[in-house]
């Protein structure tokens with residue numbers, strides 16, 4: 454065990470109300486919006502297939518050229534209420550917005566750099582507009598902030614010389630001032646999502662990452678900070694050199710989920726963030742240059758994440774004119790229709806402890822009432838859902854969440870084994886079954902002697 458000054462500050466899940474709200478939200482909308490939306494993955498007539506928010510590096514564009522995009526940023530069709538209403542209908546309870554991505558352009562009128570929304574034709578504070586619109590729909594707002602900054606002259610990837618060290622300490626002061634500004638000027642912010650913290654320069658300054666976490670929590674008590682901000686005394690990230698998670702939730706699942714049988718993640722808070730295309734966070738003019746996930750795939754990811762006690766953050770990349778592309782609107786609507794019927798299995802729900810992984814889908818369990826849900830994606834040929842129950846428990850009743858009066862026959866066939874006989878009907882969407890459980894009659898079954 455190492456003695457750490459900048460390691461994990463506490464162990465186990467936070468139990469305060471703010472964290473319980475963050476956890477119970479479960480489903481969030483990620484929004485990546487910045488200057489990169491303007492070229493949308495294309496430069497000088499060439500289409501770049503790598504992530505559109507990385508076009509500056511993919512196309513080797515110098516700062517002077519890239520930064521002048523700010524004089525073109527004018528989302529004349531931007532209406533934050535339209536975005537917030539779409540998000541509400543989709544069923545998200547929180548939204549995470551890029552206040553500043555790696556390009557260094559700030560969507561709020563920061564006093565610490567001119568490279569911000571105030572110096573664009575649009576002028577207005579996009580962050581304030583989004584916070585107000587989403588909060589008025591009852592949706593919590595978190596701020597994504599990239600520590601990595603391609604624009605700022607004092608950014609360093611590594612600290613090799615005295616000059617690097619002097620410049621980078623100026624950068625760390627700049628970044629901390631911006632974060633203080635964000636925490637103070639937008640008091641309803643509920644969390645900070647840090648990115649761009651993988652370089653040596655940050656790993657050599659773990660102290661700063663703890664200082665920032667502590668500063669944010671003193672300005673905004675209850676605010677939630679992701680593990681990706683944090684580096685410890687030895688440069689270990691997300692988990693300190695003693696294996697303890699830093700920050701309030703693990704944010705290592707990016708464009709991937711834990712396996713459905715990963716029993717590690719259920720012990721901590723975590724969040725998976727997901728693109729709809731294979732790998733595009735910012736707007737790309739060409740939607741189908743890669744595979745794009747279907748609503749059903751995304752719903753299954755949301756349910757799988759919930760079943761493992763995590764949050765699911767689905768990304769949208771708005772267009773430079775301020776509208777949401779039609780493909781994303783259609784996916785949002787499909788997911789929203791599903792959530793309207795089935796959100797009881799998602800909101801304030803989490804891992805159903807002790808219930809083994811099943812082939813037909815996932816168990817989720819309401820954290821307050823203990824109500825147990827089976828979310829079905831794969832109906833067996835037999836039409837019988839075979840359920841292996843928790844030790845000592847059996848199922849007394851099963852009913853469809855959407856149509857409680859449609860009977861589902863329940864038959865206990867052996868110890869901890871129950872059959873649910875589904876009605877002969879076709880299902881076009883994943884569906885939820887509420888399971889009522891009782892203690893099983895212990896000596897009803899005889900185990901074989903072997």
Ligand SMILES: COc1ccc([C@@H]2N[C@@H](C)[C@@H](O)[C@H]2O)cc1
Pocket residue numbers: 485504506648707726734
């Ligand atoms: C392969 O390196 C990277 C670096 C940054 C990212 C950023 N993290 C995501 C949350 C997006 O912001 C993406 O641009 C992705 C891959």
